[in-house]
Amino acid sequence: MKFLKFLLVGVFFGIVLVKSEAVSWYRIFEMFKFQSFHMYGIIGSAVLLGITIVYTIKKTKLKSIEGKEIYLPPKDKSVTRYLLGGSIFGLGWALAGACPGPMYILVGTGVLSMLVVIAGAVLGTFLYGVFRHKLPH
Amino acid sequence: MEYILKPWPWYVSGPLIATILLLLLYFGKTFGMSSNLRTFCSIGGAGKYADFFKFDWRSQKWNLTVVLGAVIGGFIAVQFLSNGAPIDLNPETVEDLKKLGFQNAGESILPPEIYSWENVLTLKGMLILLIGGLLVGFGTRYAGGCTSGHAITGLSNLQLPSLIAVIGFFIGGLLMTHFILPLIF
Numbered sequence: 630m631k632f633l634k635f636l637l638v639g640v641f642f643g644i645v646l647v648k649s650e651a652v653s654w655y656r657i658f659e660m661f662k663f664q665s666f667h668m669y670g671i672i673g674s675a676v677l678l679g680i681t682i683v684y685t686i687k688k689t690k691l692k693s694i695e696g697k698e699i700y701l702p703p704k705d706k707s708v709t710r711y712l713l714g715g716s717i718f719g720l721g722w723a724l725a726g727a728c729p730g731p732m733y734i735l736v737g738t739g740v741l742s743m744l745v746v747i748a749g750a751v752l753g754t755f756l757y758g759v760f761r762h763k764l765p766h
Numbered sequence: 767m768e769y770i771l772k773p774w775p776w777y778v779s780g781p782l783i784a785t786i787l788l789l790l791l792y793f794g795k796t797f798g799m800s801s802n803l804r805t806f807c808s809i810g811g812a813g814k815y816a817d818f819f820k821f822d823w824r825s826q827k828w829n830l831t832v833v834l835g836a837v838i839g840g841f842i843a844v845q846f847l848s849n850g851a852p853i854d855l856n857p858e859t860v861e862d863l864k865k866l867g868f869q870n871a872g873e874s875i876l877p878p879e880i881y882s883w884e885n886v887l888t889l890k891g892m893l894i895l896l897i898g899g900l901l902v903g904f905g906t907r908y909a910g911g912c913t914s915g916h917a918i919t920g921l922s923n924l925q926l927p928s929l930i931a932v933i934g935f936f937i938g939g940l941l942m943t944h945f946i947l948p949l950i951f
Contacts, residue, residue, distance in 0.1 A: 636832075664859045
C-alpha cells in the first residue's frame, strides 16, 4: 500500500509524457531547432506552476503525509560540474532523444531497443562513479 | 474522450507535470528520475568499484516503483489513450529531417532510422544508442540531475545551479542537433 501511491504517480507520469509527445525524439529535435513552441511551452508552464507550488509550500510550511516539513535540498554551489555535466547530458539527450524518465516510458510503449539506451545510461553512471574524483566539480 | 485520445497541448501537459512535482513533494520525496540509474549500479554491485555506489539502495525503492509505474503508464497511453494521430511537427522540421535521411517524421513516436531493430543491430546503429545512453548517464550524474531534477524541480526551487545545468543541456543539445547529427546521418 505504501508503494501504491508511487506506482500511480509513475503511471500518471508515463501517460502525461506520452500524451504530451515529450517522449518523442522528433519533438526534441524540433525543440533544439527552435522550430516549435511546444516543448518550451511544456517546460515553461511546468516551471511557472512549479515555482508557485514550491513558494506556497514554503510559505504555508506544508507538511508531507508523513507529517514532516517538506524540504527541497539546495544544490551544491558550482559552475563547472553543471556546465560540463549538463553539456554532456545535452549531447546524449539530442542523440538518443530520451532523458532518464522517458527512456523507461518508451520501453512501455513497446520500443524494446530503448533497453540499449538504458544499458548505456547505467554504464555511463557507473563510469562517472568510478572517475568522479578525477573530474573537476 | 476525444480530447483524451488526441495529443495533449502544452498548456495541459506542463501543469500536469508540475502536479507530479507537487505529489512527490507531498509524499515526502523529490522528483528526480536519473537517481534510479545510480540505484541500478548499486543493486548490480558497483559499490565494489566506487564508494559513490555504497548506499542502501532499498531507500530508493519508492523511486524504482515510480519507474515501474512509468513503464505501465507508457503502455496504457499507447494502447488505450491514443488515436494514433501523427505528431504535428513543424513542416520545416519534417523537411530538415528528410534532408538528413529521416522519412515520415512524426508518423511514430521514435524514428525507425534510429530505433528499428534493423538499424539497431548494425554496428553504427548500436553505437548510436549505446553512446547516446552513455552520455545521458554520465552527464546527468556529473551535473547532479536531469530534466526532472534540474529543469523542473531545481528551476521551480529557483536554484541557480539548475539554471546553469539547463544552459548546459542546451549547449550539448544544440551542438548535437546542428553540428553532429548532420555528420552521423
